[in-house]
Amino acid sequence: MLKIDKTANAADLLFTLTGRLDTTTAPQLETEIKKSLDGVKKLVFDIRNLEYISSAGLRVLLSAQKVMNRQGSMIVRNVPEEVQEIFDVTGFSDILTIE
């Protein structure tokens, strides 16, 4: 289960993710991102309540990062410890801007 809350404000877009970002739920986020990024300059993910992430979830974050590298910036905020460990192991700590 993944809950995606979206808050848009001019060229800023915030996704708040709650639950699990896995093979089953990652396509939902991917679809949501794809239809929302036009004209976005600053993309923020708040993942305070993200309990779990697998490679399917990392793939979605990586493709969002690639898009935002071309059109603005992307920030991942409030990373839980367990998720941070996954970011560290996979080198995503260096790819993502974590606050």
Next chain:
Amino acid sequence: MKELRLKATTENLDQVISFIDTELESAGCTMKAQMQIEIAVEELFVNIAHYAYEGDPGPAWIQVDTEETPGQVRITFVDRGMPYDPLAKEDPDVTLSADEREIGGLGIFMAKKNVDSISYIYQDGKNRLTIRKKIR
């Protein structure tokens, strides 16, 4: 030892995870180890679902043993798909920048990194992949 047999499709992932969780919880697994094991199980099962049977999903067997060695779980994935050793694949370069990184290729690497040991054998027409990890 408990065994689950189902069709190797990603739609069955949630069923696999809840089967594993039930066994881990009754064996007193820590929350952290449980999440790490779930990641490995997801990556390995999804790998079978995507590649073992080339578009015509066949069966997968998932065996969980928490009693063989106290404080440790052994999980074995069995399929009758084409012989494929996922461990033979080179690890991705995790030092590359976002634009240099490819989308994908991280799954098996994440499975390896989240367990204590992982081994593969092709035997009697079956792929057998076994992971072991301390659970408390």
